[in-house]
Amino acid sequence: MAFRLDKSVVRGEIDNRQPGQVSGRIWFSGRDEPIVLKLAGNCLRDIAGCRIEFENPDPEPGQPIEHLNAQQEGLVGDITASRKVRVLEMPVGEAYALRTAGQEVPYHMGNCLYVEWFSENNGRVVIETTGFRLRVSEPAWRMSGDEERSQSKENTQAMKDYMAHLNSPDEIWEDEEEDMAPMNEFEWERKLRESDALADRYGAVMEKYLDHPDRDKLIAREMGWTWLDDALDADDRGVFDEARCEPDDLEPLEPNPLTEKIDWIRTDDGDIKHPLSEFAFEAVMTLWHECHEAGMIEEDGDTALTDMLIQAQTLSAKLAGALDGLAYDDDPEGGFIVACLKRALKYFEASFDASNLVRETGALDDARLQQFRADLFKIRSEVLDLMNRFRSAI
Numbered sequence: 281m282a283f284r285l286d287k288s289v290v291r292g293e294i295d296n297r298q299p300g301q302v303s304g305r306i307w308f309s310g311r312d313e314p315i316v317l318k319l320a321g322n323c324l325r326d327i328a329g330c331r332i333e334f335e336n337p338d339p340e341p342g343q344p345i346e347h348l349n350a351q352q353e354g355l356v357g358d359i360t361a362s363r364k365v366r367v368l369e370m371p372v373g374e375a376y377a378l379r380t381a382g383q384e385v386p387y388h389m390g391n392c393l394y395v396e397w398f399s400e401n402n403g404r405v406v407i408e409t410t411g412f413r414l415r416v417s418e419p420a421w422r423m424s425g426d427e428e429r430s431q432s433k434e435n436t437q438a439m440k441d442y443m444a445h446l447n448s449p450d451e452i453w454e455d456e457e458e459d460m461a462p463m464n465e466f467e468w469e470r471k472l473r474e475s476d477a478l479a480d481r482y483g484a485v486m487e488k489y490l491d492h493p494d495r496d497k498l499i500a501r502e503m504g505w506t507w508l509d510d511a512l513d514a515d516d517r518g519v520f521d522e523a524r525c526e527p528d529d530l531e532p533l534e535p536n537p538l539t540e541k542i543d544w545i546r547t548d549d550g551d552i553k554h555p556l557s558e559f560a561f562e563a564v565m566t567l568w569h570e571c572h573e574a575g576m577i578e579e580d581g582d583t584a585l586t587d588m589l590i591q592a593q594t595l596s597a598k599l600a601g602a603l604d605g606l607a608y609d610d611d612p613e614g615g616f617i618v619a620c621l622k623r624a625l626k627y628f629e630a631s632f633d634a635s636n637l638v639r640e641t642g643a644l645d646d647a648r649l650q651q652f653r654a655d656l657f658k659i660r661s662e663v664l665d666l667m668n669r670f671r672s673a674i
Contacts, residue, residue: 283347283348283402283403283404283405283406284406284407284408285308285345285348285405285406285407286336286407286408286409286412287336287339287340288308288309288310288339288340288341288345289306289307289308289309289334289336289339289407289409289412290307290308290309290335290336290339291306291307291333291334291335291336292304292305292306292307292314292333292334292407293305293306293331293332293333293334294317294323294327294331294332294334294359294395295331295332296322296323296327296328296329296330296331296359297329297330297331297417297419297420297421298420299322299329299421300320300321300322301318301319301320301321302317302319302320302321302322302323302356302359302397303316303317303318303319304316304317305317306407308339308345308348309339309340309341309345310341310345311345311346313350315348315349315350315351315352316350316351316352317352317397318351318352318353319352319353319354319355319356319397320354320355320356321355321356321431321434321435321438322356322423322427322431323356323359323360324358324359324360324423324428324431324432325423325425325427325428326360326361326362327359327360327361327416327419328419328421328422328423328427328428328431329419329420329421329422329423330416330417330418330419330420331416331417332361332414332415332416332417333414333415333416334393334412334413334414334415335412335413336409336411336412337411337412337413338411347402348402348405349399349401349402351401352397352399352401352402352405353399353400353401354397354398354399354400355397355398355434355438356396356397356398356435356438357396357397357398357404357406357435357438357439358394358396358432358435358488359394359395359396359397360393360394361391361392361393361394361414361416362391362392363391363392363393363394363408364389364390364391364392365389365390365392365408365410366387366388366389366390367387367388367389367390367410368385368386368387369386369387369388370385370386390410391410392408392409392410393407393408393409393410393412393414394406394407394408395407395408396435396488398438398439404439404484406488436501439484439485439488462613462614462615463613463615463616464615465614465615465616465618465619465622465671466615466619467615468613468615468616468618468619468620469619469622469623472619472620472623482499485498485499486499533608534608535552535607535608536607536608536610539606539607541555542555543603543606543607544604544606544607545558552604552607553600553604554599554600554603554604554606554607556599556603556659556662556663556666557596557599557600557602557603557604559655559658559659560592560595560596560599560655560659561596561600563592563596563652563655563656563659564589564592564593564595564596565593565596567589567648567652568589568593570648571585571589571644576643576644577589582638582641582643584634584637584638584640584641584643585634585638585641585643585644587630587634587637588631588634588635588637588638588652589631591627591630591631591634592627592631592652592656594627595624595627595628595631595659598620598623598624598627599621599624599659599663601620602617602620602621602624603617603666612670612673614670614671614672614673615670617666617670618667618670618671621663621666621667621670622667624663625660625663628656628659628660628663631656632653632656635649635652635653635656
């Protein structure tokens with residue numbers, strides 16, 4: 281993901297008066313010396329050939345500026361002062377409350393300063409804001425429409441090259457058509473890491489184009505999803521057949537009655553769950569509701585307690601993803617299940633580590649904390665038993 285640094289910016293200057301080169305300096309709150317930009321490429325047409333100065337009227341410390349290299353050398357991304365974005369017409373907290381209540385949030389479209397580059401040391405860096413004061417010089421040279429299209433293509437390629445460092449989607453399923461034997465847990469771990477990288481790539485592209493009117497097309501093209509890009513183009517021409525994307529009528533899945541109470545149970549709500557994922561869910565949500573009703577996990581609540589519960593919730597979700605499908609699977613792939621369970625155990629460790637801090641702060645009654653920790657160890661023990669079971673089936 282990108283370094284997003286608009287809040288801690290104090291002021292900055294960007295100079296594109298020399299064609300093919302963007303230079304500049306940016307000062308940050310909590311950092312005495314500015315970072316220095318030396319980037320290949322041009323700004324987009326609205327400020328190409330210009331020197332632009334910007335100032336943040338309300339800088340905030342706290343962003344990870346200490347990790348930024350003092351010399352930022354690399355390629356420009358999109359640099360523009362006229363990107364269209366939604367601007368809230370009320371504070372974020374009030375907007376969130378309205379949205380949570382199902383009401384419309386008032387906003388208007390406004391111009392955004394968007395400064396993006398790809399550095400050799402820090403990867404993708406972005407400053408995106410509607411709140412800075414700007415001063416733009418007269419252009420020393422003017423960019424034509426063809427030149428802007430060419431620069432946009434170069435920016436897109438820079439984004440693709442950056443994402444290629446995360447992983448290549450073509451490599452993830454390159455052996456999809458091969459006659460593959462069942463994979464072991466280590467091969468599945470590699471596939472899952474590649475899937476994580478693909479998700480990171482998608483997140484980076486979605487973050488960049490979230491408010492763009494052609495968002496879906498741009499995302500499809502940069503992710504390499506040519507089939508979706510073609511479908512969207514066909515839809516624009518009025519020739520896209522939506523019926524071919526609709527699923528066939530399917531009979532609802534029924535769990536295997538022979539594995540009831542072993543691989544699945546039916547909850548009070550009628551849902552089909554694995555016994556362990558349901559136990560984990562109930563253990564953490566019961567404590568979450570107790571803490572919420574006591575006002576212990578508000579914004580000013582104990583951070584260790586909140587982290588303990590969030591990590592345990594994630595553990596529960598990971599177990600559900602690994603195990604809930606067993607109710608319908610007559611021949612589960614043991615390597616996949618073991619790999620997923622191993623990944624789930626990371627969240628047990630994180631939740632347990634946070635529980636040690638909760639014990640030190642005394643944020644939770646000791647007896648209740650010990651009960652929760654006992655639940656965590658019960659989950660861990662059963663996860664290890666399941667891993668042994670599915671390893672023996674590989």
